[in-house]
Amino acid sequence: MPTIHLLIKGKVQGVFYRATAKEVAEELGLTGWVKNTKDGDVEIVATGDKDQLDQFAIWCKKGPSKAIVNEVQMTPQEDQVFDAFKIAR
Numbered sequence: 086m087p088t089i090h091l092l093i094k095g096k097v098q099g100v101f102y103r104a105t106a107k108e109v110a111e112e113l114g115l116t117g118w119v120k121n122t123k124d125g126d127v128e129i130v131a132t133g134d135k136d137q138l139d140q141f142a143i144w145c146k147k148g149p150s151k152a153i154v155n156e157v158q159m160t161p162q163e164d165q166v167f168d169a170f171k172i173a174r
Contacts, residue, residue, distance in 0.1 A: 095155035
């Protein structure tokens with residue numbers, strides 16, 4: 086299945102971005118992971134069909150209500166297989 090890498094920049098840590106992204110990803114049927122970076126960004130790798138990934142990318146540009154998303158860098162990846170969507174530490 087198609088896989089994308091997203092790097093979300095802005096006020097995205099300390100606003101429940103990872104937890105909410107996990108909920109949205111699971112609702113959409115995606116697998117993969119989300120984690121904070123040491124630079125203050127959020128990094129996501131998600132696998133699903135094109136429509137699922139498109140919907141998720143749209144959500145990532147907004148994020149949860151307290152987030153202020155300045156930029157989302159999206160890069161296609163080689164297809165990967167995950168068993169669930171997890172918060173990585």
